Amino acid sequence: PAKVNSRRQRWDVRPSEMANKTCNPIRDIVDGMKLTPNPEKAMIALSIGDPTVFGNLPTDACVLQALKEAVESQRYNGYAPSIGYQKSREAVANYYNSPLAPLEAKDVVLTSGCSQAIELCISVLSNPGDNILIPRPGFSLYKTIAVSIGVHVKLYNLLPERSWEVDLEHLESLVDEKTTCLVLTNPSNPCGSVFNKEHLEGILKLASKHCLPILADEIYGDMVFPGCTYNSLATLSSDVPILSCGGLAKRWLVPGWRMGWILIHDRNNVFGTEIRQGLVKLTQLILGACTLVQGALESILQNTPQHFYDSTTSFLKANAEICFNELSTVPGLTPIMPSGAMYIMVGIDIDHFPGIDNDVDFTERLVTEQSVFCLPTTAFDFPNYFRIVVTVPAEMMVEACGRIREFCLQHYQPHRVDSSELDQ
Amino acid sequence: PAKVNSRRQRWDVRPSEMANKTCNPIRDIVDGMKLTPNPEKAMIALSIGDPTVFGNLPTDACVLQALKEAVESQRYNGYAPSIGYQKSREAVANYYNSPLAPLEAKDVVLTSGCSQAIELCISVLSNPGDNILIPRPGFSLYKTIAVSIGVHVKLYNLLPERSWEVDLEHLESLVDEKTTCLVLTNPSNPCGSVFNKEHLEGILKLASKHCLPILADEIYGDMVFPGCTYNSLATLSSDVPILSCGGLAKRWLVPGWRMGWILIHDRNNVFGTEIRQGLVKLTQLILGACTLVQGALESILQNTPQHFYDSTTSFLKANAEICFNELSTVPGLTPIMPSGAMYIMVGIDIDHFPGIDNDVDFTERLVTEQSVFCLPTTAFDFPNYFRIVVTVPAEMMVEACGRIREFCLQHYQPHRVDSSELDQ
Ligand SMILES: Cc1ncc(COP(=O)(O)O)c(C=O)c1O
Ligand SMILES: Cc1ncc(COP(=O)(O)O)c(C=O)c1O
Numbered sequence: 001p002a003k004v005n006s007r008r009q010r011w012d013v014r015p016s017e018m019a020n021k022t023c024n025p026i027r028d029i030v031d032g033m034k035l036t037p038n039p040e041k042a043m044i045a046l047s048i049g050d051p052t053v054f055g056n057l058p059t060d061a062c063v064l065q066a067l068k069e070a071v072e073s074q075r076y077n078g079y080a081p082s083i084g085y086q087k088s089r090e091a092v093a094n095y096y097n098s099p100l101a102p103l104e105a106k107d108v109v110l111t112s113g114c115s116q117a118i119e120l121c122i123s124v125l126s127n128p129g130d131n132i133l134i135p136r137p138g139f140s141l142y143k144t145i146a147v148s149i150g151v152h153v154k155l156y157n158l159l160p161e162r163s164w165e166v167d168l169e170h171l172e173s174l175v176d177e178k179t180t181c182l183v184l185t186n187p188s189n190p191c192g193s194v195f196n197k198e199h200l201e202g203i204l205k206l207a208s209k210h211c212l213p214i215l216a217d218e219i220y221g222d223m224v225f226p227g228c229t230y231n232s233l234a235t236l237s238s239d240v241p242i243l244s245c246g247g248l249a250k251r252w253l254v255p256g257w258r259m260g261w262i263l264i265h266d267r268n269n270v271f272g273t274e275i276r277q278g279l280v281k282l283t284q285l286i287l288g289a290c291t292l293v294q295g296a297l298e299s300i301l302q303n304t305p306q307h308f309y310d311s312t313t314s315f316l317k318a319n320a321e322i323c324f325n326e327l328s329t330v331p332g333l334t335p336i337m338p339s340g341a342m343y344i345m346v347g348i349d350i351d352h353f354p355g356i357d358n359d360v361d362f363t364e365r366l367v368t369e370q371s372v373f374c375l376p377t378t379a380f381d382f383p384n385y386f387r388i389v390v391t392v393p394a395e396m397m398v399e400a401c402g403r404i405r406e407f408c409l410q411h412y413q414p415h416r417v418d419s420s421e422l423d424q
Numbered sequence: 425p426a427k428v429n430s431r432r433q434r435w436d437v438r439p440s441e442m443a444n445k446t447c448n449p450i451r452d453i454v455d456g457m458k459l460t461p462n463p464e465k466a467m468i469a470l471s472i473g474d475p476t477v478f479g480n481l482p483t484d485a486c487v488l489q490a491l492k493e494a495v496e497s498q499r500y501n502g503y504a505p506s507i508g509y510q511k512s513r514e515a516v517a518n519y520y521n522s523p524l525a526p527l528e529a530k531d532v533v534l535t536s537g538c539s540q541a542i543e544l545c546i547s548v549l550s551n552p553g554d555n556i557l558i559p560r561p562g563f564s565l566y567k568t569i570a571v572s573i574g575v576h577v578k579l580y581n582l583l584p585e586r587s588w589e590v591d592l593e594h595l596e597s598l599v600d601e602k603t604t605c606l607v608l609t610n611p612s613n614p615c616g617s618v619f620n621k622e623h624l625e626g627i628l629k630l631a632s633k634h635c636l637p638i639l640a641d642e643i644y645g646d647m648v649f650p651g652c653t654y655n656s657l658a659t660l661s662s663d664v665p666i667l668s669c670g671g672l673a674k675r676w677l678v679p680g681w682r683m684g685w686i687l688i689h690d691r692n693n694v695f696g697t698e699i700r701q702g703l704v705k706l707t708q709l710i711l712g713a714c715t716l717v718q719g720a721l722e723s724i725l726q727n728t729p730q731h732f733y734d735s736t737t738s739f740l741k742a743n744a745e746i747c748f749n750e751l752s753t754v755p756g757l758t759p760i761m762p763s764g765a766m767y768i769m770v771g772i773d774i775d776h777f778p779g780i781d782n783d784v785d786f787t788e789r790l791v792t793e794q795s796v797f798c799l800p801t802t803a804f805d806f807p808n809y810f811r812i813v814v815t816v817p818a819e820m821m822v823e824a825c826g827r828i829r830e831f832c833l834q835h836y837q838p839h840r841v842d843s844s845e846l847d848q
Contacts, residue, residue, distance in 0.1 A: 006601050017551055019701075020702065022709060052501045073647070077677065078474045123443065126437050255502060258536070285543055291680025
């Protein structure tokens with residue numbers, strides 16, 4: 001037997017398995033790329049999911065005012081309960097309350113960004129060895145969090161030819177007894193897709209059949225283009241327990257403020273008090289979101305004018321249309337028009353680009369030659385697309401599309417090239 | 425073999441083991457107490473470790489001003505790197521840099537409160553099954569975090585008769601090959617003790633001998649009473665790798681703002697790049713602290729006037745002295761004078777209080793009879809003391825001490841009572 005108190009007499013400090021397992025695939029892929037822009041052309045980054053970087057999409061004055069008042073009041077410097085101030089939770093509940101999906105303060109947990117909301121939901125539902133279902137292509141954080149705590153991920157397919165609807169049959173084939181939840185992103189990052197009511201009902205039917213709780217990542221909720229309708233998932237079901245994750249980051253354009261929330265929809269009392277208590281316990285590890293932002297929350301939600309939201313989505317739609325229209329006529333590319341969020345996906349007919357291996361190679365060379373950087377969707381477990389962020393100023397969008405066109409015209413081969421032809 | 429895709433056709437959603445294991449002993453104990461104040465006396469809570477609740481200890485005007493400017497600048501609404509803005513990390517590095525313990529921006533990780541700093545440090549160093557050494561009595565969060573991720577805790581004794589110095593022999597006896605770090609709280613919650621230089625050197629010698637990294641929780645660093653000297657641990661060692669955790673919560677009196685940090689002291693390069701990388705990866709799970717507070721950090725650290733810090737510690741010392749002097753003459757109580765932080769520990773000669781079982785019972789009855797609530801130190805794994813928070817207004821401190829005296833005078837029995845006597 002091992003000697004008690006035995007200990008090696010030299011320094012040997014290694015990171016934990018959890019730290020080693022915690023991977024951000026976007027970072028891993030981007031850090032592995034050789035991103036040397038063409039010195040003749042100014043760099044245009046269409047890769048950054050931060051709507052604030054170009055200064056063209058400031059938050060509303062009301063939002064800033066609310067924060068300033070929270071600071072001045074000096075009432076929000078102390079500790080809040082780890083799930084958030086009652087009043088702030090009430091404000092969120094009132095904002096999202098609807099006859100079809102009633103909410104009270106007790107159904108709201110405030111978190112440090114939507115990221116922590118997602119982390120808490122996955123953590124409260126899943127043990128190591130369990131699995132969760134996540135979309136492919138999909139936002140990478142779900143996998144990062146799951147793998148970090150030893151939870152497996154199973155990727156269900158989204159269908160580009162059906163505007164990124166879920167392949168329900170494939171989804172259903174993945175469910176097993178160790179599946180703890182279905183993660184749904186609507187509107188979607190990276191696709192910009194918005195599911196219609198019928199499709200959401202189809203997903204709910206499946207969740208109901210297999211008794212599968214849903215983590216609905218609705219951080220882009222209501223961020224849909226003029227003419228498109230958004231349905232929050234919880235308004236469409238009374239039996240499936242739903243944890244809806246959201247926050248201020250996207251719609252209010254203040255991602256750095258780290259204000260997120262979990263809305264607990266559980267009209268059939270499937271979660272009971274246990275899951276709620278579990279969430280409360282987990283929040284006690286780091287004590288939630290900044291109190292100043294919590295203090296401003298009621299005023300932010302009540303006072304931000306509708307035209308602020310509308311002008312954001314109109315801008316995003318116009319930009320997405322510029323991009324879609326431009327790239328639709330570029331040989332070798334297939335953009336898919338989004339209906340919401342801040343992204344557009346563009347397919348690459350990689351077989352028509354001889355010498356270019358895949359999306360990572362494509363986007364790398366696009367930087368080298370044209371100084372335009374788009375995220376290769378291998379980062380979202382879905383190769384041979386790239387994702388464009390449509391929050392950039394319109395002129396930049398136009399310029400970038402022109403350069404992408406130039407790049408494709410230079411490399412595109414109308415006839416599919418296979419290696420045997422190249423040998424001749 | 426189990427049927428593939430088998431799944432029970434009924435709802436059965438349970439919280440994860442991690443959620444179940446995540447316990448806040450303070451909550452568990454306090455929630456289990458019958459806290460019904462005496463209706464004739466206004467309640468005085470001496471239990472809350474939040475210096476802002478009574479309004480007598482506002483933060484400095486500079487701190488508020490810095491935050492307002494950060495909001496107005498509109499430069500801090502977007503995402504920061506998950507470990508924090510370079511400039512803010514630089515500001516923290518500059519503030520804590522010293523010839524004996526040099527620091528650069530690369531050595532600083534900003535976090536969502538000191539709580540997350542502690543969570544990241546324990547998580548990066550420890551695998552399930554490993555153990556960490558934590559003080560008894562000690563701040564409960566270490567255990568909460570460790571147990572939550574399957575890491576064992578071993579409690580080393582602090583010695584009340586030696587002003588809560590570490591029992592070094594006991595500490596050494598606990599070290600084994602699975603020990604990943606020694607957690608040191610200096611100044612201490614709940615003790616208010618501040619270790620002198622020689623004692624810290626003794627601890628470092630032991631850590632060095634056993635090649636044990638140290639997590640130094642220095643959230644109360646520099647919060648020592650006039651006349652007392654504080655040494656940050658890293659200034660006393662060049663070989664032991666130290667993760668010093670701190671934040672704005674206590675010294676700047678804004679705990680709700682959730683701004684914490686890890687200072688990586690590793691002059692012998694024991695952690696190497698791996699531990700640093702591990703910390704970076706773990707921050708990517710929830711993306712760190714609120715950018716507004718990050719944006720204000722440089723100005724807060726540079727501009728807060730010395731007299732603000734001094735007047736806080738003078739106030740705390742004066743209040744601690746009131747409390748110590750009052751309770752020193754109360755039969756059955758043994759207060760231990762603190763040198764820093766915001767707490768004073770008071771021993772209960774429980775054998776002299778017939779019919780009162782322990783610290784929990786004592787403090788519960790103190791509420792029932794005198795409407796004064798102090799935290800029973802069973803919450804800190806150390807029975808038969810209670811902890812008083814000395815941030816309350818002085819009049820309240822005096823009034824509370826008077827009531828505690830009255831309570832003790834009513835219940836104290838000069839002769840130790842054992843059950844056989846009671847039987848007579
Ligand atoms: C789908 C999705 N969910 C969650 C998040 C994280 O949001 P937050 O910044 O509030 O943590 C993002 C951010 O890009 C996202 O795209
Ligand atoms: C010793 C100690 N460490 C850490 C913390 C947590 O600090 P924060 O509020 O910044 O998370 C506290 C809070 O009471 C504490 O007493």
